[in-house]
Amino acid sequence: MPNKKNLLIYAHYYIPDTASTGQILRELAEGMLDKFNITVICVVPSYLGIIEDKYKTQKYYEEEINGVKVLRIQVPEFSKTNKKSRVKNIVSYFFGAMGATFKVGKMDYVLSISQPPILGGLLGVWGKWVKHAKFIYNIQDFNPEQVLAVGYTKSKFITDAMMWFDKFSCKRSDLIITVGRDLVETVEERFKGKKVPKTVMINNWIDEKEIYPLEADNPRVGAFKKQYRLDDKFIIMYSGNIGLYYDLENLLKVIKKFKPGTQAADGREVVFAFVGAGSVLDKLIRHKEKHHMDNVVFIPYQAKEELIYSLNAGDVHWCVNAKGIKGVSCPSKYYGLAACGKPVLGVLESGSEVRCLIEETNGGLCCEPGEYDEVEKNIRWFIDHAGSAEVEQMGHRGHENLIKNLTREESVRKYAEEILEC
Helix, strand or coil, rough: CCCEEEEEEEEEECCCCHHHHHHHHHHHHHCCCCEEEEEEECCCCCCCCCHHHHHCCEEEEEEEEEEEEEECCCCCCCCCCCHHHHHHHHHHHHHHHHHHHHHHCCCCCEEEEECCCHHHHHHHHHHHHHCCCCEEHHHHHHCCHHHHHHHCCCCCCHHHHHHHHHHHHHHHHHEEEEHHHHHHHHHHHHHCCCCCCEECCCCCCCCCCCCCCCCCHHHHHHHHHHCCCCCEEEEEEEECCCCCCHHHHHHHHHHHHCCCCCECCCCCCEEEEEEEEEECCHHHHHHHHHHCCEEEECCCCHHHHHHHHHHCCCCEEEEEEECCCCEEEECCCHHHHCCCCEEEEEEEEECCCHHHHHHCCCEEEEECCCHHHHHHHHHHHHHHHHCCCCHHHHHHHHHHHHHCCCCHHHHHHHHHHHHHHH
16 A cells, blocks of 8 residues: 555553553554554563563663564563552653654654553653654543542542543544444533544454364363363363452352352253463452362463363353443453353443443343342353253354454454554
8 A cells, every 4th residue: 555654552551461461452453554554662572570571671672573673671670469560660661662662753643542551541642742643542442430449549639630641642643543422422421422432343353263163172272271170070161360450359259159169950060260361360269268168269360372262161251340431441351251262250330331242142140249149149050051942042142243243354354444544
């Protein structure tokens, strides 16, 4: 394509990091290379807090990955459970990215995501000013709304300041792209219907050519199960960030009601598998050990190329958010569950994007966050119907809808069109 436009993306995390937003931005960038010359500013690989020695000697690292120019910023290592070290890491990225903006050439468009909270939007405003470019603000999560929902801080001064700065970023944007019907409503509510910035919704996705249903006897799926002693088990799986916004500590208390040795309808023993890492993982492990919950297994993050096997190992998958997250965040993990044709155990607020998708396709069972009796009832339903055609069809319907309406190609095409038109 002659005279391709130049697009700068502030990504915070980018491949090989396993952050879901980093994966989405990688696929977005690579999918739009026919329309744009793309440069990504991000941190050195460090999503789990550890940094390889080869990324500790320079301030910036330049590379090219699959046709995308990547400018990486050195940041300090951190612990996900230590607030101070996390803040230091994030602030280093923010100021490093501001400086890195001067190291890239002319840009026609700047796209920034809402990660890290507040600072992601401000980076987009900075890029717009420095590069005299159009600014597209991709809001994956709304803050301070997310912080307020989980009570991360009680300071009204801090949350009011966060709201002022993020509304500032919204006002300075030429286009807001968000990821759910309920998130579009949040933009409208922020501005009370007056001078609402131009906002469109484009679903997140997973690459359905990389994640898809596999036969139950697939040897790689079998190897994953064997490695973690899940052979011949009925597996109810949570896969993703084991962090603050998912109410996992209370869900573990519900799981405690299902004693080790509980059998599913098809005779398999029931196991609850948590795949991933995050700030509440240690608490969950301590709870499991204290209460001798031998039917709960914790499994490390899986490399992206292994994800197809771990997701296919689950018989039923959790998709959860804490109360108050409707209109604030959209659990992208749903797209991976639908891609591999798995039924969903949803703990999501009515009217939230993913709950709408599950209910529209009858692809699982849902209840409200905090309704722990309903959570228990839905778990029991899946246990009592294990191996049935009814459960299998739930997964099929979710997969069919994804292939028809929620493909990577379709969402990336919409991004390119909207950016070029803004």
